[in-house]
Structure formats: structure tokens, C-alpha cells
Amino acid sequence: xxxxWEIDKAKKNLGQLLxxxxxxxxxxxxxxGELCSVVLSPxxxxxxxxxxxxLDEFFQSSGLEELDLKRQRDYPRDVDF
Numbered sequence: 001x002x003x004x005w006e007i008d009k010a011k012k013n014l015g016q017l018l019x020x021x022x023x024x025x026x027x028x029x030x031x032x033g034e035l036c037s038v039v040l041s042p043x044x045x046x047x048x049x050x051x052x053x054x055l056d057e058f059f060q061s062s063g064l065e066e067l068d069l070k071r072q073r074d075y076p077r078d079v080d081f
Contacts, residue, residue: 004028004035 002025010017010029021027022041029037040048053061 001028
């Protein structure tokens with residue numbers, strides 16, 4: 001986090017806080033000395049919340065759902081020992 005703003009100063013300088021969040025990175029907001037919130041740019045928010053696809057979604061989007069994965073019920077092959 002690049003900077004932490006006291007809540008009253010953040011309210012008074014909201015425009016500057018938003019600009020800095022976009023140009024310099026996340027900006028913290030504190031209340032009574034405790035961090036209570038973080039302001040992020042939309043780009044940073046999307047980067048952080050981009051979820052990895054589930055295994056099911058991965059296979060559906062990969063084209064592998066066309067594979068025939070049924071178990072063969074044949075007898076096992078003969079092996080000489």
C-alpha cells in the first residue's frame with residue numbers, strides 16, 4: 001500500500017485519493033489509527049479478483065469434453081511371466 005489516509009482527510013481529498021489509487025497504487029484509509037479500507041483502481045481490482053477457472057470450466061473450454069473416457073470392460077491381456 002502506497003499511502004494511508006486518515007478518514008477525515010480522505011473525505012476532504014477524495015478526488016486526489018482516487019487519482020493516486022489509479023496512478024500510484026492502492027491507498028489505505030484509517031479510522032482511529034486502524035486500517036479500515038483500501039481504495040483500488042478498477043484495473044487493480046480486476047487483476048486481484050480474476051478467478052482461475054474451475055477444473056470443470058477448464059475442460060469445457062479446452063475441447064476435451066469430446067473425449068470418450070468410459071472404462072473398458074474387456075478382459076485383461078495375457079502376460080507371460
